[in-house]
Amino acid sequence: MGTLLRVVRSRHPGVRIEPHQRYPDALCDQLLDGEIDLGLCRGMRHVRGLARR
Known part of the structure; x- marks a missing residue:
């Protein structure tokens, strides 16, 4: 997960x-209620309703 966070932070520094x-x-x-964006x-x-990749 560390690599993923580094990439996101470098490309979108304002994202919390x-x-x-x-x-x-x-x-x-x-996720279904919209309380969090990514799991x-x-x-x-x-x-049902969640995409898995």
Whole structure:
């Protein structure tokens, strides 16, 4: 994740980045509710309405 954050900060220095750990259910709920913009996950179930790449 460090590399990803370095790239974002170098390309968009004004973007506020706040990494926080979430449990899978909370991560899904907060993404769907628009409370957070990006979630990094592994081993999570597929949730309708969320794109995985």
